[in-house]
Amino acid sequence: MDGGHNCMTEFIVTINNRKFELSISEEGKVLIGDRYIRTELTEITKNAYVIRIGDSVYEISSNKLGADKFGITIDACYFDTTVRTKLQETANELQKNKSRLFHHSDVKAPMPGLLLKLKVKVGDEIKIGESILILEAMKMENELRSPASGIVKSIFFSEGQSVEKDSIIMTIE
Amino acid sequence: MIKKILIANRGEIAHRIMKACREMGIVSVAIYSEADKNALHVRRADESYLIGPSPASESYLHKEKIINLAKEIKADAIHPGYGFLSENPEFIRLVEKSGIIFIGPSSKSVEMMGEKTSARRLMKLNNVPIVPGTTEPITSIEDGKKVAAEIGYPVMLKAAAGGGGKGMRKIDRDEEFEESFNRAKNESLKAFGNDDVYIEKFIEHPKHIEVQILADKFGNYIHLFERECSVQRRHQKVIEEAPSIAVDNETREKITKAAIKAAQACGYYNAGTIEFLMDKNKEFYFLEMNTRLQVEHPVTEMISGIDLVKQQIKIASGEKLAIRQDELRIHGHAVECRIYAEDVDNNFAPSIGKIIHHRLTSGPGIRIDRGIDVQSEVPIFYDPMLSKVIAWGIDREEALARMKRALGEYQISGVITNIPVFNWILKQKAFLDGTFDINFLDNEFLPLVPDIWKEKLSENYEEIAAILGALLKQKEMHINLSKNCIEENNGWRAQLYD
Incomplete structure (x- = not known):
């Protein structure tokens, strides 16, 4: 180790649903897992690169597809790559969860049953995790909690009605 | 003698034809639509003329415009390439009438081969084997079913005016005939303006x-x-x-x-x-x-x-x-x-x-x-x-x-x-x-x-793609970073000079 470790930027690259975690130093030294790889990148044009990785040189063409997306072609193989710094990846995950929290959300019946009790009404403001209804199934009372925070937009069933599995009981916005 | 050829096409085939012209010492003429003004076939031609707006119907398929241009620029011949007007008997007839040489067969030959059922009749007559089936369009569902039963299911329904898979249907059983027949007729009417369909035996694994x-x-x-x-x-x-x-x-x-x-x-x-x-x-x-x-x-x-x-x-x-x-x-x-x-x-x-x-x-x-x-x-x-x-x-x-x-x-x-x-x-x-x-x-x-x-095709290269992706991203970040630095520096300097 030569102390370059401290100035390394961590990246998460996603290709075909596979995630690669790698760190790159200022000088282009790449760390994947516990392997250090020497690389040297030469730009031929904005869309064509020559890259030395260890003992081999690869000619690669690329398309910029979005803020963190590159289409990369090597030897007639094409890869859709999503590249984020570790920080961006974390922010991205948070953002995804956040949108789950705040965007419109359906409350679905997880199992067929009898709608025993509705604890909220249209217009109520509710918080994620708040108990909203009781569904009786297989002689058991199941408490359903809200999957999102927001306002109850509509309710499609009333107490005493039976619901099928996956039917939407209410929507929250 | 052909000294000048108008190429009524675009893309690789126009370019290909120009290469032959160049090698034979013939002047090649490109036509191009508005969308194609920087296209390679325009760059490689000896002369090039804007023929019309981007839609093919107003440019590469516009018979009169193309023939008039050919006359105007004194082209001896028109090469149609493939697609577009290459197998359009009406276009070929117009070219023939204009006194310009059409680089291809006569309009008559194209017509004889263009309609599928008459081509099948012609082949049968000349002992060229055809797929067993009808050489006339099917006129009714009853007739069709009879023919299909005779040659044996599965059969194919095909558009007489057709090509490219449109108006084409495979039928496995008698019960499917009626619906497939109606659908094939509709499809071929939409695609070719003609709803004649005929029956061929389905050839397994051809x-x-x-x-x-x-x-x-x-x-x-x-x-x-x-x-x-x-x-x-x-x-x-x-x-x-x-x-x-x-x-x-x-x-x-x-x-x-x-x-x-x-x-x-x-x-x-x-x-x-x-x-x-x-x-x-x-x-x-x-x-x-x-x-x-x-x-x-x-x-x-x-x-x-x-x-x-x-x-x-x-x-x-x-x-x-x-x-x-x-x-x-x-x-x-x-x-x-x-x-x-x-x-x-x-x-x-x-x-x-x-x-x-x-x-x-x-x-x-x-x-x-x-x-x-x-x-x-x-x-x-x-x-x-x-x-x-x-x-x-x-x-x-x-x-x-x-x-x-x-x-x-x-x-x-x-x-x-x-x-x-x-x-x-x-x-x-x-x-x-x-x-x-x-x-x-x-x-x-x-x-x-x-x-x-x-998935299995390119596993070897996934890691290399990941490394390049990360390096490209890092490069971008550096560019943004140094841009910011310059701006900050300039701001600082500007203040200093103020």
Whole structure:
């Protein structure tokens, strides 16, 4: 180790649903897992690169597809790559969860049953995790909690009605 | 003598024809639509003229505009390429009337082969084998059912005016007949403005084999062997080869003879192709005749050494064929891959845009016919074929190895291409051992779309792609960082000087 470790930027690259975690130093030294790889990148044009990785040189063409997306072609193989710094990846995950929290959300019946009790009404403001209804199934009372925070937009069933599995009981916005 | 040719086409085929003109000392004229003003075929022509707005109907399909321009600029001949107006008898008739030479067959031959049921009648009359079925359009469901029962299910319904898979339906049972019949009629009315359909026996596991012929205006006919075009996606050819691995000498003898008979039957001259279906027992049946130059003509050129476009021009200018059949030999093996701008994993949607990087492949046995270069637009208005990679080898194995190598070297950026698909095909056992038939891609490849087909193909390179992606991202971050630094510095300096 030569102390370059401290100035390394961590990246998460996603290709075909596979995630690669790698760190790159200022000088282009790449760390994947516990392997250090020497690389040297030469730009031929904005869309064509020559890259030395260890003992081999690869000619690669690329398309910029979005803020963190590159289409990369090597030897007639094409890869859709999503590249984020570790920080961006974390922010991205948070953002995804956040949108789950705040965007419109359906409350679905997880199992067929009898709608025993509705604890909220249209217009109520509710918080994620708040108990909203009781569904009786297989002689058991199941408490359903809200999957999102927001306002109850509509309710499609009333107490005493039976619901099928996956039917939407209410929507929250 | 032809001294000046107007090429009524665009893309790679216009470019290809211009190369022949240049080599023969003939002036080539490009026409182009507004979308094509920077296209390669315009750059490579001796003269070029804007013909109209981008939609093909107002430019490359506008018969009168094209003929008037040809007269105005004193072109001796018009080469139609393939597609567009190449097999339009009305256009050819107009050209013939204008006194300009049409580089292709007579309008009469095109007409005789254009309507499928009459072509089938003509072939039957001339002892060219046709797929068992009707040679007249089906007039009623009852009649159709009777015919289908006679030849035996499964049967195919086909549009008499058709092509390209439209108005085509497979029927497995009597109960399906009525609905399929109505649907096929509707489809073909929409696609061709004619709802005549006919019945053919369904051929199990057929190969698409076609024969290239040349004929002059003096009744001399030769063939340039067969091509194998069974690798198709929904009736669109993707890979073509010459010769066919499935055609032995005896079959070759028979099928080429049948092809020449077919060409003679319609009084054909110029270059043409007779398409056949061939079953497992090497029985072959006439499918249709393409009365023009074909996309896949280069594989025939590579194995025969004959420049088909030059032959077309010579024949059109009234020369006798200078090649004798007994001088022709199959030399080696050639294969062609059609490179399309298409997003395979997004339902094969055309990928439009500007080519921002284009590095050709080359080396032993490689030929590229292309319609693009750096800065070319790939417009939405036309067929998204960018180029064709053709590989020649002393045998099939070498040709395929060269193709694989060449595709690895070929780089295109700016649009998404189907190049990786060839990587998949070139690794399939059925393709390599020659057992594939026309259903190969539809049965083996399409179920793996989207994305699954890529999974095992390229694992070796995933890590390299990941490294490059991260390095590119890092570079971008640095550029942004140094931009900020400069701005900050400037701000600081500005304050200082204030």
